Amino acid sequence: MANIALCSARKADMKIQLTAYGIAKEILNGRQMDFDLPEGSSLSTMKEILTSKFPEFEKLASLRFAVGEEYEFDHYILKEGEEVVIIPPVSGG
Amino acid sequence: MIDIQILETALDPEFCRSRVEDDAAGGLVVFTGTVREQTQNRKVTHLEFESYVPMAVKEMKKIAEEAEKRWNTIHICIHHRVGTLEVGEIPVVIAVSTPHRKAAFEACEYCIDQLKETVPIWKKEFFEGGEVWVAAHP
Numbered sequence: 145m146a147n148i149a150l151c152s153a154r155k156a157d158m159k160i161q162l163t164a165y166g167i168a169k170e171i172l173n174g175r176q177m178d179f180d181l182p183e184g185s186s187l188s189t190m191k192e193i194l195t196s197k198f199p200e201f202e203k204l205a206s207l208r209f210a211v212g213e214e215y216e217f218d219h220y221i222l223k224e225g226e227e228v229v230i231i232p233p234v235s236g237g
Numbered sequence: 238m239i240d241i242q243i244l245e246t247a248l249d250p251e252f253c254r255s256r257v258e259d260d261a262a263g264g265l266v267v268f269t270g271t272v273r274e275q276t277q278n279r280k281v282t283h284l285e286f287e288s289y290v291p292m293a294v295k296e297m298k299k300i301a302e303e304a305e306k307r308w309n310t311i312h313i314c315i316h317h318r319v320g321t322l323e324v325g326e327i328p329v330v331i332a333v334s335t336p337h338r339k340a341a342f343e344a345c346e347y348c349i350d351q352l353k354e355t356v357p358i359w360k361k362e363f364f365e366g367g368e369v370w371v372a373a374h375p
Contacts, residue, residue: 165289166359167370205375210357213292229289229357235371236286236293236317236358237270237329237349 158183158224160190168230171200181222188218190228205233239301240314243290243358248316248327257312257334264338266345270329272322279364286319286328289357293317300351308344310335315348317358328360 162177169175181190187209195201208231209216215231222228240256254267272284301313314332322328331348335341352358360371 163289165287165357166361167373170370204373210289210292213295215355229292231289231357232359232370233372234353234355234357235360235373236288236356237353 156183157181158185158222160222160225161227162194162230163227164230166232166235167204168201168232171198172230179228183224185222186218187216187220187222187228190222191218194230207232238312239298239305240312240316241294241297241301242316243288243293244316244318245320246318248318248330250327250330250332253314253316253330253332256314257332259311259334261336262311262334262341263336264341265332265334266338266341268329268331268345268349269327270349272324272326272328274324276362276364279367281324282363282365283324284322284328284363285361286317286322287359287361288317288319290319293357296356297352300348300355303351304333304344304347307347308335308340310340310344313344313348315352317352317356319358 157180160179162179164172164175201207210229210231250267250269257265274281297315304310304313311334316330318328331345333341333345362369362371
């Protein structure tokens with residue numbers, strides 16, 4: 145019975161919070177946004193969904209992400225409620 | 238000593254220089270960035286800097302620690318300003334002291350080069366007839 149339940153279970157959605165700076169804030173039209181993703185999504189999956197919803201991201205010279213104030217990369221697995229900061233090309237100095 | 242700050246007020250290069258003074262330092266280099274009045278033939282009116290501050294501080298600290306390791310620096314001070322800056326104002330000051338001068342130049346250059354690559358700070362240029370996020374597009 146348990147197996148059947150597992151097999152028929154569809155991947156639930158989870159919510160993460162996006163925070164955007166610089167041009168990313170203008171693309172999202174806001175500093176913060178809740179974002180739904182299939183449970184267990186990686187950053188690369190998030191990036192795909194994000195750029196399909198907001199194609200302007202594809203035009204940027206680079207697009208990086210930070211979790212917990214550190215750069216994270218494609219294979220990073222996101223958790224429910226986590227904050228992902230969108231880092232468009234930086235231009236300090 | 239490593240002193241990293243992001244400030245909303247005018248930067249003080251002399252203060253940064255004094256932060257890295259040391260009797261053991263044979264060389265002391267201070268770099269100041271300045272808001273240029275012209276980019277690609279357009280007259281700049283002002284710039285706006287914004288930052289993801291906690292991460293920017295962490296990233297600047299990593300840069301300073303790496304410079305410390307590579308060049309055996311004595312002190313490093315990196316101050317970056319955010320908010321609205323007019324032409325001629327100073328968005329960044331980097332002061333480095335080392336036992337010998339060559340290392341001070343190299344470590345200082347390393348810090349500004351890395352800052353421009355990894356530190357989450359963004360500037361928007363406002364010029365006559367438009368505005369643009371610097372470096373956003375290829």
